Amino acid sequence: MDAIKKTLKDSAAIRWLVLVIISMFMFGTYWFQDFMSGLKGLMMSELGINSSQFGLIISSTTWANMVGMIMVGGIILDKWGIRVAGVVFGIVASLGASITAMATYGVFGDDPGTMMKFMMAGRMLFGIGLESICVIVTRTTVKWFKGYELALAMAINVAFGRFGTAFGTAFSVEIGGGHVAPAVAFAASLIGFGFILFLAYLIFDIRLDKQVNANKKEGGEPEEDFKFSDLVKLATNKGFIYITLLCVAFYSAVFPFIQYAPDLLVNKFGFTYQLPDLSSMTLFEKIGAIFHNGPKVTGLIPLGTILFTPIFGSIVDKKGKAASLMILGAFLLIFAHVSLSLFNSVTLGYLGLVSLGVAFALVPAAMWPSVAKIVAENRLGTAYSSMFTIQNWGLGLFFWGIGALLDFVNRADLAAIKAGEKMYDYTIPILTLVICGVISIFLAFMLLRADKQNKYGLELPSGVEAK
Numbered sequence: 008m009d010a011i012k013k014t015l016k017d018s019a020a021i022r023w024l025v026l027v028i029i030s031m032f033m034f035g036t037y038w039f040q041d042f043m044s045g046l047k048g049l050m051m052s053e054l055g056i057n058s059s060q061f062g063l064i065i066s067s068t069t070w071a072n073m074v075g076m077i078m079v080g081g082i083i084l085d086k087w088g089i090r091v092a093g094v095v096f097g098i099v100a101s102l103g104a105s106i107t108a109m110a111t112y113g114v115f116g117d118d119p120g121t122m123m124k125f126m127m128a129g130r131m132l133f134g135i136g137l138e139s140i141c142v143i144v145t146r147t148t149v150k151w152f153k154g155y156e157l158a159l160a161m162a163i164n165v166a167f168g169r170f171g172t173a174f175g176t177a178f179s180v181e182i183g184g185g186h187v188a189p190a191v192a193f194a195a196s197l198i199g200f201g202f203i204l205f206l207a208y209l210i211f212d213i214r215l216d217k218q219v220n221a222n223k224k225e226g227g228e229p230e231e232d233f234k235f236s237d238l239v240k241l242a243t244n245k246g247f248i249y250i251t252l253l254c255v256a257f258y259s260a261v262f263p264f265i266q267y268a269p270d271l272l273v274n275k276f277g278f279t280y281q282l283p284d285l286s287s288m289t290l291f292e293k294i295g296a297i298f299h300n301g302p303k304v305t306g307l308i309p310l311g312t313i314l315f316t317p318i319f320g321s322i323v324d325k326k327g328k329a330a331s332l333m334i335l336g337a338f339l340l341i342f343a344h345v346s347l348s349l350f351n352s353v354t355l356g357y358l359g360l361v362s363l364g365v366a367f368a369l370v371p372a373a374m375w376p377s378v379a380k381i382v383a384e385n386r387l388g389t390a391y392s393s394m395f396t397i398q399n400w401g402l403g404l405f406f407w408g409i410g411a412l413l414d415f416v417n418r419a420d421l422a423a424i425k426a427g428e429k430m431y432d433y434t435i436p437i438l439t440l441v442i443c444g445v446i447s448i449f450l451a452f453m454l455l456r457a458d459k460q461n462k463y464g465l466e467l468p469s470g471v472e473a474k
Protein backbone atom coordinates (compact mmCIF):
# COMPACT_ATOMS: atom_id res chain seq x y z
CA MET A 8 0.00 0.00 0.00
CA ASP A 9 1.36 3.45 -0.97
CA ALA A 10 2.08 5.95 1.82
CA ILE A 11 -0.67 8.58 2.33
CA LYS A 12 0.59 11.90 0.92
CA LYS A 13 0.39 15.16 2.85
CA THR A 14 -2.55 17.42 2.01
CA LEU A 15 -3.21 21.16 2.29
CA LYS A 16 -4.81 20.74 5.71
CA ASP A 17 -1.59 19.32 7.11
CA SER A 18 -0.13 22.82 6.84
CA ALA A 19 -1.04 24.76 10.01
CA ALA A 20 -0.68 28.11 8.19
CA ILE A 21 -3.15 27.12 5.47
CA ARG A 22 -5.60 25.59 8.00
CA TRP A 23 -5.75 28.79 10.04
CA LEU A 24 -5.92 30.96 6.92
CA VAL A 25 -8.91 28.91 5.77
CA LEU A 26 -10.52 29.33 9.21
CA VAL A 27 -10.20 33.13 9.07
CA ILE A 28 -11.61 33.25 5.52
CA ILE A 29 -14.67 31.12 6.26
CA SER A 30 -15.25 32.75 9.66
CA MET A 31 -15.75 36.14 7.98
CA PHE A 32 -18.97 34.67 6.61
CA MET A 33 -20.06 34.04 10.24
CA PHE A 34 -19.02 37.61 11.17
CA GLY A 35 -21.27 39.13 8.50
CA THR A 36 -24.27 36.89 9.07
CA TYR A 37 -24.22 37.26 12.89
CA TRP A 38 -23.87 41.05 12.47
CA PHE A 39 -26.94 41.14 10.23
CA GLN A 40 -28.91 38.90 12.58
CA ASP A 41 -28.25 41.02 15.68
CA PHE A 42 -27.50 44.63 14.70
CA MET A 43 -31.13 45.80 14.89
CA SER A 44 -31.12 45.50 18.68
CA GLY A 45 -29.10 48.73 18.85
CA LEU A 46 -31.58 50.42 16.51
CA LYS A 47 -34.86 49.53 18.25
CA GLY A 48 -35.55 53.08 19.49
CA LEU A 49 -34.65 54.56 16.10
CA MET A 50 -36.76 52.02 14.20
CA MET A 51 -39.76 52.82 16.40
CA SER A 52 -39.47 56.57 15.87
CA GLU A 53 -38.37 56.53 12.19
CA LEU A 54 -40.52 53.66 10.87
CA GLY A 55 -43.43 54.22 13.26
CA ILE A 56 -43.46 50.61 14.53
CA ASN A 57 -44.23 49.33 18.04
CA SER A 58 -42.35 46.73 20.14
CA SER A 59 -44.51 43.88 18.90
CA GLN A 60 -43.80 44.81 15.24
CA PHE A 61 -40.09 45.12 16.03
CA GLY A 62 -40.35 41.60 17.50
CA LEU A 63 -42.00 40.37 14.28
CA ILE A 64 -39.20 41.78 12.12
CA ILE A 65 -36.55 40.11 14.32
CA SER A 66 -38.53 36.88 14.55
CA SER A 67 -39.02 36.62 10.77
CA THR A 68 -35.47 35.25 10.37
CA THR A 69 -36.70 32.04 12.00
CA TRP A 70 -39.97 31.43 10.12
CA ALA A 71 -38.71 29.45 7.10
CA ASN A 72 -36.30 27.59 9.39
CA MET A 73 -39.12 26.55 11.70
CA VAL A 74 -40.65 24.56 8.85
CA GLY A 75 -37.47 22.74 7.93
CA MET A 76 -35.30 24.98 5.72
CA ILE A 77 -32.19 24.21 7.80
CA MET A 78 -32.86 20.50 7.29
CA VAL A 79 -32.99 21.19 3.53
CA GLY A 80 -29.66 22.98 3.94
CA GLY A 81 -28.22 20.01 5.85
CA ILE A 82 -29.40 17.57 3.17
CA ILE A 83 -27.98 19.73 0.34
CA LEU A 84 -24.73 19.88 2.31
CA ASP A 85 -24.59 16.13 2.86
CA LYS A 86 -25.62 15.26 -0.72
CA TRP A 87 -23.81 17.90 -2.82
CA GLY A 88 -21.08 19.09 -0.48
CA ILE A 89 -19.72 22.34 0.93
CA ARG A 90 -19.22 24.13 -2.40
CA VAL A 91 -22.75 23.78 -3.78
CA ALA A 92 -24.38 24.36 -0.38
CA GLY A 93 -22.16 27.39 0.38
CA VAL A 94 -22.91 29.06 -2.96
CA VAL A 95 -26.67 28.38 -2.77
CA PHE A 96 -27.07 29.68 0.80
CA GLY A 97 -24.60 32.53 0.28
CA ILE A 98 -26.84 33.77 -2.56
CA VAL A 99 -29.99 33.29 -0.44
CA ALA A 100 -28.52 35.23 2.53
CA SER A 101 -27.17 38.04 0.32
CA LEU A 102 -30.48 38.34 -1.53
CA GLY A 103 -32.47 38.42 1.73
CA ALA A 104 -30.18 41.05 3.24
CA SER A 105 -30.38 43.19 0.07
CA ILE A 106 -34.20 43.04 0.04
CA THR A 107 -34.26 44.13 3.71
CA ALA A 108 -31.93 47.04 2.96
CA MET A 109 -33.92 48.11 -0.13
CA ALA A 110 -37.13 47.96 1.92
CA THR A 111 -35.73 50.36 4.53
CA TYR A 112 -34.80 52.81 1.72
CA GLY A 113 -38.43 52.67 0.58
CA VAL A 114 -37.65 50.97 -2.79
CA PHE A 115 -40.82 48.85 -2.55
CA GLY A 116 -42.96 51.67 -1.14
CA ASP A 117 -42.46 54.11 1.71
CA ASP A 118 -45.53 53.49 3.86
CA PRO A 119 -44.64 51.68 7.13
CA GLY A 120 -46.81 48.63 6.25
CA THR A 121 -45.05 47.96 2.92
CA MET A 122 -41.62 48.62 4.42
CA MET A 123 -42.30 46.18 7.25
CA LYS A 124 -43.65 43.48 4.92
CA PHE A 125 -40.57 43.59 2.68
CA MET A 126 -38.19 43.85 5.63
CA MET A 127 -39.74 40.67 7.04
CA ALA A 128 -39.62 38.90 3.66
CA GLY A 129 -35.96 39.88 3.29
CA ARG A 130 -35.06 38.78 6.80
CA MET A 131 -36.91 35.50 6.33
CA LEU A 132 -34.78 34.73 3.24
CA PHE A 133 -31.68 35.91 5.09
CA GLY A 134 -32.54 33.62 8.04
CA ILE A 135 -32.52 30.56 5.76
CA GLY A 136 -29.00 31.53 4.69
CA LEU A 137 -27.80 32.43 8.21
CA GLU A 138 -28.50 29.06 9.79
CA SER A 139 -27.39 26.93 6.85
CA ILE A 140 -24.20 28.98 6.55
CA CYS A 141 -23.54 28.30 10.25
CA VAL A 142 -23.90 24.54 9.61
CA ILE A 143 -21.77 24.73 6.43
CA VAL A 144 -19.00 26.72 8.14
CA THR A 145 -19.05 24.28 11.10
CA ARG A 146 -18.81 21.32 8.70
CA THR A 147 -15.95 23.03 6.84
CA THR A 148 -14.15 23.60 10.15
CA VAL A 149 -14.46 19.88 10.93
CA LYS A 150 -13.16 19.05 7.42
CA TRP A 151 -9.97 21.06 7.96
CA PHE A 152 -9.38 20.65 11.71
CA LYS A 153 -10.42 17.07 12.55
CA GLY A 154 -7.38 15.45 14.07
CA TYR A 155 -5.89 18.88 14.79
CA GLU A 156 -7.11 21.78 16.97
CA LEU A 157 -10.86 21.22 16.37
CA ALA A 158 -12.31 22.56 19.67
CA LEU A 159 -10.16 25.70 19.52
CA ALA A 160 -10.99 26.22 15.85
CA MET A 161 -14.74 25.92 16.60
CA ALA A 162 -14.41 28.40 19.48
CA ILE A 163 -12.54 30.90 17.28
CA ASN A 164 -15.10 30.42 14.54
CA VAL A 165 -17.95 31.26 16.96
CA ALA A 166 -15.83 34.17 18.26
CA PHE A 167 -15.95 35.76 14.78
CA GLY A 168 -19.75 35.50 14.95
CA ARG A 169 -19.73 37.13 18.39
CA PHE A 170 -17.58 39.99 17.05
CA GLY A 171 -20.29 40.51 14.45
CA THR A 172 -23.00 40.57 17.13
CA ALA A 173 -20.98 42.88 19.41
CA PHE A 174 -19.94 45.44 16.80
CA GLY A 175 -23.30 45.35 15.01
CA THR A 176 -25.15 46.00 18.26
CA ALA A 177 -22.72 48.62 19.57
CA PHE A 178 -22.04 50.73 16.47
CA SER A 179 -25.09 50.57 14.18
CA VAL A 180 -26.56 53.84 15.49
CA GLU A 181 -23.31 55.67 14.61
CA ILE A 182 -22.86 53.76 11.31
CA GLY A 183 -26.35 54.78 10.24
CA GLY A 184 -25.65 58.40 11.23
CA GLY A 185 -28.88 58.41 13.22
CA HIS A 186 -30.91 56.72 10.43
CA VAL A 187 -32.03 53.11 10.01
CA ALA A 188 -31.48 52.55 6.25
CA PRO A 189 -27.68 53.19 6.02
CA ALA A 190 -27.09 50.89 9.00
CA VAL A 191 -29.09 48.12 7.26
CA ALA A 192 -27.24 48.67 3.97
CA PHE A 193 -23.87 48.47 5.74
CA ALA A 194 -24.90 45.24 7.51
CA ALA A 195 -26.05 43.77 4.16
CA SER A 196 -22.75 44.66 2.49
CA LEU A 197 -20.87 42.70 5.17
CA ILE A 198 -22.71 39.55 4.06
CA GLY A 199 -21.70 40.22 0.44
CA PHE A 200 -18.10 40.65 1.60
CA GLY A 201 -18.19 37.38 3.58
CA PHE A 202 -19.67 35.59 0.57
CA ILE A 203 -16.92 36.86 -1.77
CA LEU A 204 -14.30 35.55 0.70
CA PHE A 205 -16.15 32.23 0.83
CA LEU A 206 -15.97 32.04 -2.99
CA ALA A 207 -12.19 32.56 -2.68
CA TYR A 208 -12.09 29.70 -0.13
CA LEU A 209 -13.51 27.34 -2.77
CA ILE A 210 -10.06 27.25 -4.45
CA PHE A 211 -8.66 25.64 -1.27
CA ASP A 212 -11.65 23.30 -1.01
CA ILE A 213 -11.23 22.01 -4.59
CA ARG A 214 -7.47 21.47 -4.07
CA LEU A 215 -8.00 19.63 -0.77
CA ASP A 216 -10.68 17.35 -2.26
CA LYS A 217 -8.37 16.45 -5.15
CA GLN A 218 -5.58 15.53 -2.73
CA VAL A 219 -7.90 13.56 -0.42
CA ASN A 220 -9.43 11.66 -3.36
CA ALA A 221 -5.97 10.81 -4.67
CA ASN A 222 -5.08 9.48 -1.20
CA LYS A 223 -8.27 7.41 -1.11
CA LYS A 224 -7.35 5.78 -4.42
CA GLU A 225 -3.94 5.03 -2.90
CA GLY A 226 -5.44 3.24 0.11
CA GLY A 227 -6.68 5.96 2.51
CA GLU A 228 -9.85 5.47 4.60
CA PRO A 229 -13.10 5.91 2.59
CA GLU A 230 -15.79 8.05 4.26
CA GLU A 231 -19.13 6.51 5.20
CA ASP A 232 -22.05 8.10 3.30
CA PHE A 233 -24.99 9.76 5.04
CA LYS A 234 -28.28 7.77 5.00
CA PHE A 235 -31.81 9.09 5.64
CA SER A 236 -32.35 6.40 8.29
CA ASP A 237 -29.80 8.40 10.31
CA LEU A 238 -32.56 10.92 11.06
CA VAL A 239 -34.60 8.20 12.80
CA LYS A 240 -31.57 7.13 14.81
CA LEU A 241 -31.08 10.72 15.97
CA ALA A 242 -34.72 11.11 17.01
CA THR A 243 -34.47 8.05 19.25
CA ASN A 244 -31.17 8.98 20.88
CA LYS A 245 -31.96 10.12 24.47
CA GLY A 246 -28.78 12.14 24.90
CA PHE A 247 -29.41 13.95 21.63
CA ILE A 248 -33.00 14.75 22.63
CA TYR A 249 -31.90 16.26 25.97
CA ILE A 250 -29.09 18.31 24.45
CA THR A 251 -31.41 19.59 21.68
CA LEU A 252 -34.09 20.66 24.17
CA LEU A 253 -31.40 22.24 26.34
CA CYS A 254 -30.18 24.12 23.25
CA VAL A 255 -33.71 25.52 22.68
CA ALA A 256 -34.32 26.49 26.31
CA PHE A 257 -30.88 28.05 26.81
CA TYR A 258 -30.60 29.98 23.54
CA SER A 259 -34.23 31.20 23.83
CA ALA A 260 -33.21 32.99 27.00
CA VAL A 261 -30.04 34.48 25.47
CA PHE A 262 -30.35 35.47 21.78
CA PRO A 263 -33.81 37.14 22.16
CA PHE A 264 -32.64 38.85 25.36
CA ILE A 265 -29.70 40.39 23.47
CA GLN A 266 -32.13 41.80 20.88
CA TYR A 267 -33.99 43.71 23.60
CA ALA A 268 -31.13 44.39 26.05
CA PRO A 269 -30.23 47.91 24.80
CA ASP A 270 -33.89 48.95 25.04
CA LEU A 271 -34.18 47.35 28.49
CA LEU A 272 -31.14 49.29 29.72
CA VAL A 273 -32.51 52.54 28.27
CA ASN A 274 -36.01 52.05 29.69
CA LYS A 275 -35.18 50.47 33.03
CA PHE A 276 -31.91 52.11 34.04
CA GLY A 277 -32.06 55.36 32.06
CA PHE A 278 -29.14 54.45 29.76
CA THR A 279 -28.75 56.27 26.42
CA TYR A 280 -29.19 55.03 22.84
CA GLN A 281 -26.82 57.60 21.39
CA LEU A 282 -23.46 58.56 22.90
CA PRO A 283 -23.18 62.23 23.91
CA ASP A 284 -20.33 64.33 22.45
CA LEU A 285 -17.23 62.82 24.11
CA SER A 286 -14.71 65.42 22.87
CA SER A 287 -14.80 67.72 25.90
CA MET A 288 -15.01 64.89 28.49
CA THR A 289 -12.25 63.58 30.76
CA LEU A 290 -11.23 59.92 30.37
CA PHE A 291 -13.37 58.89 33.35
CA GLU A 292 -16.38 60.77 32.00
CA LYS A 293 -15.90 59.08 28.61
CA ILE A 294 -15.81 55.61 30.25
CA GLY A 295 -18.85 56.58 32.31
CA ALA A 296 -20.75 57.64 29.17
CA ILE A 297 -19.87 54.38 27.37
CA PHE A 298 -20.95 52.27 30.37
CA HIS A 299 -24.20 54.24 30.38
CA ASN A 300 -24.99 53.52 26.71
CA GLY A 301 -27.42 50.65 26.05
CA PRO A 302 -26.03 49.36 22.72
CA LYS A 303 -22.37 49.63 23.85
CA VAL A 304 -22.95 47.82 27.18
CA THR A 305 -24.97 45.10 25.40
CA GLY A 306 -22.12 44.72 22.87
CA LEU A 307 -19.81 43.86 25.79
CA ILE A 308 -21.74 40.59 26.40
CA PRO A 309 -20.76 38.85 23.13
CA LEU A 310 -17.36 40.58 23.27
CA GLY A 311 -16.65 38.94 26.66
CA THR A 312 -17.55 35.52 25.27
CA ILE A 313 -14.80 35.87 22.64
CA LEU A 314 -12.23 35.60 25.42
CA PHE A 315 -14.08 33.13 27.64
CA THR A 316 -15.47 30.60 25.13
CA PRO A 317 -11.98 29.37 24.07
CA ILE A 318 -10.89 29.30 27.76
CA PHE A 319 -13.93 27.21 28.76
CA GLY A 320 -13.48 25.13 25.58
CA SER A 321 -9.95 24.19 26.58
CA ILE A 322 -11.14 23.40 30.17
CA VAL A 323 -13.74 21.06 28.64
CA ASP A 324 -11.02 19.53 26.40
CA LYS A 325 -8.59 18.99 29.29
CA LYS A 326 -10.82 18.30 32.32
CA GLY A 327 -14.19 17.27 30.86
CA LYS A 328 -17.21 18.02 33.12
CA ALA A 329 -19.23 19.29 30.12
CA ALA A 330 -22.65 18.32 31.55
CA SER A 331 -21.82 19.84 34.97
CA LEU A 332 -20.70 23.07 33.30
CA MET A 333 -24.02 23.24 31.43
CA ILE A 334 -25.81 22.98 34.82
CA LEU A 335 -23.65 25.83 36.14
CA GLY A 336 -24.42 27.89 33.02
CA ALA A 337 -28.15 27.41 33.55
CA PHE A 338 -27.87 28.64 37.18
CA LEU A 339 -25.98 31.74 35.99
CA LEU A 340 -28.71 32.37 33.43
CA ILE A 341 -31.37 32.38 36.15
CA PHE A 342 -29.33 34.76 38.32
CA ALA A 343 -28.92 37.08 35.33
CA HIS A 344 -32.60 37.33 34.45
CA VAL A 345 -33.79 37.57 38.07
CA SER A 346 -31.36 40.40 38.79
CA LEU A 347 -32.30 42.25 35.59
CA SER A 348 -36.04 41.92 36.07
CA LEU A 349 -36.94 41.95 39.78
CA PHE A 350 -34.42 44.54 41.02
CA ASN A 351 -33.78 48.14 40.12
CA SER A 352 -30.13 48.35 41.15
CA VAL A 353 -27.75 49.28 38.30
CA THR A 354 -24.90 47.42 40.05
CA LEU A 355 -26.97 44.25 40.25
CA GLY A 356 -27.93 44.85 36.61
CA TYR A 357 -24.24 44.91 35.59
CA LEU A 358 -23.65 41.72 37.65
CA GLY A 359 -26.60 40.13 35.84
CA LEU A 360 -25.11 41.05 32.45
CA VAL A 361 -21.69 39.64 33.46
CA SER A 362 -23.38 36.46 34.69
CA LEU A 363 -25.28 36.16 31.39
CA GLY A 364 -22.01 36.70 29.49
CA VAL A 365 -20.28 33.91 31.44
CA ALA A 366 -23.21 31.55 30.83
CA PHE A 367 -23.19 32.51 27.13
CA ALA A 368 -19.51 31.49 26.94
CA LEU A 369 -19.81 28.41 29.18
CA VAL A 370 -22.80 26.59 27.71
CA PRO A 371 -21.83 26.77 24.00
CA ALA A 372 -18.23 25.76 24.88
CA ALA A 373 -19.57 22.65 26.65
CA MET A 374 -22.60 21.95 24.42
CA TRP A 375 -21.27 21.89 20.85
CA PRO A 376 -18.30 19.53 21.40
CA SER A 377 -20.66 17.27 23.45
CA VAL A 378 -22.85 16.74 20.37
CA ALA A 379 -19.85 15.14 18.67
CA LYS A 380 -19.58 12.68 21.62
CA ILE A 381 -23.25 11.72 21.47
CA VAL A 382 -23.66 11.51 17.68
CA ALA A 383 -21.51 9.67 15.09
CA GLU A 384 -19.48 11.94 12.79
CA ASN A 385 -21.36 11.03 9.59
CA ARG A 386 -24.55 12.25 11.27
CA LEU A 387 -23.13 15.54 12.56
CA GLY A 388 -24.44 17.67 9.65
CA THR A 389 -27.93 16.29 10.22
CA ALA A 390 -27.54 16.59 14.01
CA TYR A 391 -26.57 20.27 13.86
CA SER A 392 -29.32 21.08 11.35
CA SER A 393 -31.95 19.33 13.49
CA MET A 394 -30.75 21.17 16.61
CA PHE A 395 -30.78 24.54 14.81
CA THR A 396 -34.28 23.84 13.43
CA ILE A 397 -35.73 23.14 16.86
CA GLN A 398 -33.71 26.02 18.32
CA ASN A 399 -35.42 28.31 15.77
CA TRP A 400 -38.86 27.35 17.12
CA GLY A 401 -37.86 28.76 20.48
CA LEU A 402 -36.09 31.79 19.00
CA GLY A 403 -39.06 32.61 16.74
CA LEU A 404 -41.40 32.54 19.71
CA PHE A 405 -39.24 34.63 22.03
CA PHE A 406 -37.94 37.17 19.45
CA TRP A 407 -41.55 38.13 18.80
CA GLY A 408 -42.97 37.15 22.21
CA ILE A 409 -40.86 39.53 24.29
CA GLY A 410 -41.95 42.50 22.14
CA ALA A 411 -45.59 41.41 22.14
CA LEU A 412 -45.57 40.84 25.91
CA LEU A 413 -43.89 44.21 26.40
CA ASP A 414 -46.67 45.99 24.50
CA PHE A 415 -49.30 43.91 26.34
CA VAL A 416 -48.13 44.53 29.91
CA ASN A 417 -47.59 48.23 29.15
CA ARG A 418 -50.84 48.57 27.16
CA ALA A 419 -52.25 51.30 29.45
CA ASP A 420 -49.16 53.48 28.96
CA LEU A 421 -48.34 52.96 25.27
CA ALA A 422 -49.37 56.48 24.20
CA ALA A 423 -47.33 58.05 27.03
CA ILE A 424 -44.34 55.83 26.16
CA LYS A 425 -44.55 56.91 22.49
CA ALA A 426 -44.68 60.55 23.57
CA GLY A 427 -41.57 59.99 25.71
CA GLU A 428 -43.42 60.67 28.96
CA LYS A 429 -43.13 57.14 30.35
CA MET A 430 -40.77 54.18 30.00
CA TYR A 431 -41.49 50.53 29.18
CA ASP A 432 -41.70 48.20 32.20
CA TYR A 433 -39.63 45.13 31.25
CA THR A 434 -40.21 43.12 34.48
CA ILE A 435 -42.63 40.45 33.18
CA PRO A 436 -41.02 39.87 29.74
CA ILE A 437 -37.57 39.29 31.29
CA LEU A 438 -38.98 37.26 34.19
CA THR A 439 -40.47 34.91 31.57
CA LEU A 440 -36.91 34.06 30.51
CA VAL A 441 -36.24 32.71 34.03
CA ILE A 442 -38.58 29.82 33.12
CA CYS A 443 -36.19 28.93 30.28
CA GLY A 444 -33.35 28.88 32.82
CA VAL A 445 -35.26 26.52 35.13
CA ILE A 446 -36.06 24.19 32.19
CA SER A 447 -32.37 24.34 31.18
CA ILE A 448 -31.25 23.17 34.64
CA PHE A 449 -33.70 20.25 34.55
CA LEU A 450 -32.53 19.21 31.06
CA ALA A 451 -28.85 19.54 31.98
CA PHE A 452 -29.44 17.17 34.94
CA MET A 453 -31.26 14.73 32.63
CA LEU A 454 -28.32 14.90 30.24
CA LEU A 455 -25.92 14.15 33.10
CA ARG A 456 -28.05 11.11 34.03
CA ALA A 457 -28.22 9.92 30.42
CA ASP A 458 -24.44 10.31 30.21
CA LYS A 459 -23.99 8.02 33.23
CA GLN A 460 -26.36 5.42 31.73
CA ASN A 461 -25.07 5.53 28.14
CA LYS A 462 -21.42 6.38 28.79
CA TYR A 463 -21.12 9.19 26.24
CA GLY A 464 -18.08 10.46 28.16
CA LEU A 465 -19.42 14.03 28.53
CA GLU A 466 -17.73 14.41 31.93
CA LEU A 467 -14.41 13.09 30.62
CA PRO A 468 -11.60 15.04 28.93
CA SER A 469 -11.45 15.10 25.14
CA GLY A 470 -10.10 11.86 23.65
CA VAL A 471 -10.80 9.75 26.81
CA GLU A 472 -13.36 6.99 26.19
CA ALA A 473 -15.95 6.10 28.90
CA LYS A 474 -15.69 2.50 30.14
Ligand SMILES: NCCCC[C@H](NC(=O)[C@@H](N)CCCCN)C(=O)O
Binds near residue numbers: 395
Ligand atom coordinates in the same frame (compact mmCIF):
# COMPACT_ATOMS: atom_id res chain seq x y z
N1 LIG B 1 -20.28 24.38 16.20
C1 LIG B 1 -21.61 24.87 16.23
C2 LIG B 1 -21.58 26.30 16.57
C3 LIG B 1 -22.94 26.87 16.85
C4 LIG B 1 -22.84 28.16 17.58
C5 LIG B 1 -24.17 28.75 17.94
N2 LIG B 1 -24.94 29.03 16.75
C6 LIG B 1 -26.23 28.80 16.65
O1 LIG B 1 -26.85 28.38 17.59
C7 LIG B 1 -26.89 29.05 15.29
N3 LIG B 1 -28.20 28.56 15.29
C8 LIG B 1 -26.79 30.48 14.83
C9 LIG B 1 -27.62 31.46 15.53
C10 LIG B 1 -27.20 32.86 15.20
C11 LIG B 1 -27.89 33.88 16.04
N4 LIG B 1 -27.14 35.09 16.23
C12 LIG B 1 -23.86 30.03 18.73
O2 LIG B 1 -23.62 29.91 19.94
O3 LIG B 1 -23.85 31.10 18.12
